[in-house]
Amino acid sequence: xxxxxxxxxxxxxxxxxxxxxxxxxxxxxxxxxxxxxxxxxxxxxxxxxxxxxxxxxxxxxxxxxxxxxxxxxxxxxxxxxxxxxxxxxxxxxxxxxxxxxxxxxxxxxxxxxxxxxxxxxxxxxxxxxxxxxxxxxxxxxxxxxxxxxxxxxxxxxxxxxxxxxxxxxxxxxxxxxxxxxxxxxxxxxxxxxxxxxxxxxxxxxxxxxxxxxxxxxxxxxxxxxxxxxxxxxxxxxxxxxxxxxxxxxxxxxxxxxxxxxxxxxxxxxxxxxxxxxxxxxxxxxxxxxxxxxxxxxxxxxxxxxxxxxxxxxxxxxxxxxxxxxxxxxxxxxxxxxxxxxxxxxxxxxxxxxxxxxxxxxxxxxxxxxxxxxxxxxxxxxxxxxxxxxxxxxxxxxxxxxxxxxxxxxxxxxxxxxxxxxxxxxxxxxxxxxxxxxxxxxxxxxxxx
Amino acid sequence: xxxxxxxxxxxxxxxxxxxxxxxxxxxxxxxxxxxxxxxxxxxxxxxxxxxxxxxxxxxxxxxxxxxxxxxxxxxxxxxxxxxxxxxxxxxxxxxxxxxxxxxxxxxxxxxxxxxxxxxxxxxxxxxxxxxxxxxxxxxxxxxxxxxxxxxxxxxxxxxxxxxxxxxxxxxxxxxxxxxxxxxxxxxxxxxxxxxxxxxxxxxxxxxxxxxxxxxxxxxxxxxxxxxxxxxxxxxxxxxxxxxxxxxxxxxxxxxxxxxxxxxxxxxxxxxxxxxxxxxxxxxxxxxxxxxxxxxxxxxxxxxxxxxxxxxxxxxxxxxxxxxxxxxxxxxxxxxxxxxxxxxxxxxxxxxxxxxxxxxxxxxxxxxxxxxxxxxxxxxxxxxxxxxxxxxxxxxxxxxxxxxxxxxxxxxxxxxxxxxxxxxxxxxxxxxxxxxxxxxxxxxxxxxx
Numbered sequence: 001x002x003x004x005x006x007x008x009x010x011x012x013x014x015x016x017x018x019x020x021x022x023x024x025x026x027x028x029x030x031x032x033x034x035x036x037x038x039x040x041x042x043x044x045x046x047x048x049x050x051x052x053x054x055x056x057x058x059x060x061x062x063x064x065x066x067x068x069x070x071x072x073x074x075x076x077x078x079x080x081x082x083x084x085x086x087x088x089x090x091x092x093x094x095x096x097x098x099x100x101x102x103x104x105x106x107x108x109x110x111x112x113x114x115x116x117x118x119x120x121x122x123x124x125x126x127x128x129x130x131x132x133x134x135x136x137x138x139x140x141x142x143x144x145x146x147x148x149x150x151x152x153x154x155x156x157x158x159x160x161x162x163x164x165x166x167x168x169x170x171x172x173x174x175x176x177x178x179x180x181x182x183x184x185x186x187x188x189x190x191x192x193x194x195x196x197x198x199x200x201x202x203x204x205x206x207x208x209x210x211x212x213x214x215x216x217x218x219x220x221x222x223x224x225x226x227x228x229x230x231x232x233x234x235x236x237x238x239x240x241x242x243x244x245x246x247x248x249x250x251x252x253x254x255x256x257x258x259x260x261x262x263x264x265x266x267x268x269x270x271x272x273x274x275x276x277x278x279x280x281x282x283x284x285x286x287x288x289x290x291x292x293x294x295x296x297x298x299x300x301x302x303x304x305x306x307x308x309x310x311x312x313x314x315x316x317x318x319x320x321x322x323x324x325x326x327x328x329x330x331x332x333x334x335x336x337x338x339x340x341x342x343x344x345x346x347x348x349x350x351x352x353x354x355x356x357x358x359x360x361x362x363x364x365x366x367x368x369x370x371x372x373x374x375x376x377x378x379x380x381x382x383x384x385x386x387x388x389x390x391x392x393x394x395x396x397x398x399x400x401x402x403x404x405x406x407x408x409x410x411x412x413x414x415x416x417x418x419x420x421x422x423x424x425x426x427x428x429x430x431x432x433x434x435x436x437x438x439x440x441x442x443x444x445x446x447x448x
Numbered sequence: 449x450x451x452x453x454x455x456x457x458x459x460x461x462x463x464x465x466x467x468x469x470x471x472x473x474x475x476x477x478x479x480x481x482x483x484x485x486x487x488x489x490x491x492x493x494x495x496x497x498x499x500x501x502x503x504x505x506x507x508x509x510x511x512x513x514x515x516x517x518x519x520x521x522x523x524x525x526x527x528x529x530x531x532x533x534x535x536x537x538x539x540x541x542x543x544x545x546x547x548x549x550x551x552x553x554x555x556x557x558x559x560x561x562x563x564x565x566x567x568x569x570x571x572x573x574x575x576x577x578x579x580x581x582x583x584x585x586x587x588x589x590x591x592x593x594x595x596x597x598x599x600x601x602x603x604x605x606x607x608x609x610x611x612x613x614x615x616x617x618x619x620x621x622x623x624x625x626x627x628x629x630x631x632x633x634x635x636x637x638x639x640x641x642x643x644x645x646x647x648x649x650x651x652x653x654x655x656x657x658x659x660x661x662x663x664x665x666x667x668x669x670x671x672x673x674x675x676x677x678x679x680x681x682x683x684x685x686x687x688x689x690x691x692x693x694x695x696x697x698x699x700x701x702x703x704x705x706x707x708x709x710x711x712x713x714x715x716x717x718x719x720x721x722x723x724x725x726x727x728x729x730x731x732x733x734x735x736x737x738x739x740x741x742x743x744x745x746x747x748x749x750x751x752x753x754x755x756x757x758x759x760x761x762x763x764x765x766x767x768x769x770x771x772x773x774x775x776x777x778x779x780x781x782x783x784x785x786x787x788x789x790x791x792x793x794x795x796x797x798x799x800x801x802x803x804x805x806x807x808x809x810x811x812x813x814x815x816x817x818x819x820x821x822x823x824x825x826x827x828x829x830x831x832x833x834x835x836x837x838x839x840x841x842x843x844x845x846x847x848x849x850x851x852x853x854x855x856x857x858x859x860x861x862x863x864x865x866x867x868x869x870x871x872x873x874x875x876x877x878x879x880x881x882x883x884x885x886x887x888x889x890x891x892x893x894x895x896x
Binding site: 036038047090091108272273 | 587855
């Protein structure tokens, strides 16, 4: 018989890993809720007509497509087909690729039921047929929150406060929230008279972290920029803590540029509204992610104590639902990268303090009749919010205690003939090895 | 532009529905955990080699198959193919059909890391290409718990207690736990000398609820049973509350039959171990579900105040992991049907008392400068575990209060020029309409 396996790029989440993941998700969920965000879940499968064309040509290829059921090649001419053409003849559904397109689809379908601004969060897996590699999976989770239907930058300020609260709750202290504004990038590129190259230039600038100034210069020359333009562009890629002074400096730098004025005005408001001095916000004009869709602020969160990519990103987009025919809805959203946050917390040993035990007390019955003595006790203790299990078999104590140690259970209650006779139990601390014969009614007292 | 839609048989879960579902799931999860069950999650996609052949021929057809990526028809001879043959040439992965086969696959792959008895719960969606109809979906959730690696019927007793606690926590009072044992069915069928017809007979008996005694008789005649056999079989299909008396009666009925003796011994133990008089358990020998795999006890939970199918089921199976080459592991498990429990709770208005509000207090700023007054207040109140949102725009009060009413928010804090000057806020109860001008530091005091 062939050994069973799972598809490349997918994972089983075993109990210990999963409870840590659930801990991260629950902290994020709690904080999203505390800002008035409501949960949404959309189907795993979407119609391909919903998904295709939304993620560029590469995205279309990375979609997992689901084969139609039944006699799917009936009526299909198999002469001269290629895989691409055949795909859309035998497949009508695909797996969710992100949480943004389903959100847009949901809002358009339910626009008359939704009261705007619509604040929703969504934490579900997505699938991409990327080539699997270290830390890149074909099934992974996204944790998004978006506000749709208001241009107010109060929302951007809320997201900054959400960042502060989420990372505080996870004990992550060393990170920076990078912020930029599309209109500042436009101003910078306008000022070197290269606005027709906007997309190309921003894609190159975005690589600054990876390929450095020299690499970026080379690529800018390759698309036709001259030395003066490049020098001036680098002068514009200001990176400073976001505060009133840095905003005044930037205002000076882009003096008179209307786009820059709009951006600076928004950033001033965000700074004032967020009013949060417990967070390190860096204004970084070289941040140039997601400019296919972001039209206002852009966010990115990067850990500073460990070299690692971003652990969250987001921004404002003006026309998310336009792809489904509903225009005029401005939105802003962020997304947490759970896999990276998990890795970061592992590396920083931040899970140590998270209570991970699955069971507080294990009951070990030394003979059949002790079972009946243990079981009502177990029920009573569960009513006190304790997690209790009764080892299901009469066995050598070593065996049940080995099981308990594997499960990192701290307390064992051992019951045999003697305990039963005296109405007592043997309470053993499995961490220290200490044990005490106590009245069965005194268990809780002795746990503290 | 075509109106967007979702695939047949799938659902969006809107905030209100989803928070009720999350409530059900969280109650079940809490109780599973209180019995020492640990969480497991497996990938959405499994290899087709893992899935096919595990659910019968019909199951194989109901699997959603995922198209291979890339040039999937390269090297495939398209002459004389039919859909069935082609399927396995162009598809290697399928969507999870239940949580049981992935559990078996996981246990076999990780057998050396697991300490048995392995108690895991798993709450994830599954997919079946059934014809969609009312209350039958192509994507639906299962909530399983299983104990693997022990024959002890302590586990069955635990599950009975789990039933009692889960339904109590959900305020569901009118239900019956039906219990049967495969060996009692075998004894009944042995005693009419029809053991070679075991599978056929149990499939027919299982329809008793639907087609009645007459219908069952007809079908039994059709497979060759005579009137005497049928009469005697009906005499054996005892339905009584499970207690020591009914077990003695059944013992009498099957006097001397060894299979019945084993079953009765197990049922006696379960009754003694569960020791739970807050639950209605019915011994029902006509319960004949899942006999393809159940080898011991069989459970089914049915609501009694409303006509509806079972809301949970389960049983013991002796050889779950045998399908992947690991034999000798006995297990027992149950599964809750979330969709049915949801419908039941809706019908019984049991969600009324569940706190469903997404936001406790909405702040309404009447002018720009009031925003900055509201925001630190909102942060303070969030630290008190309140869910707070600040309406993101300065707008007519009616508009923000309409929004609040739609979201069923109880309290509004309204701030304008006057409140700002006096360090006060207007606190409005949106349910009663009462409002009071109070000091901003007194908000919490006034909520109670």
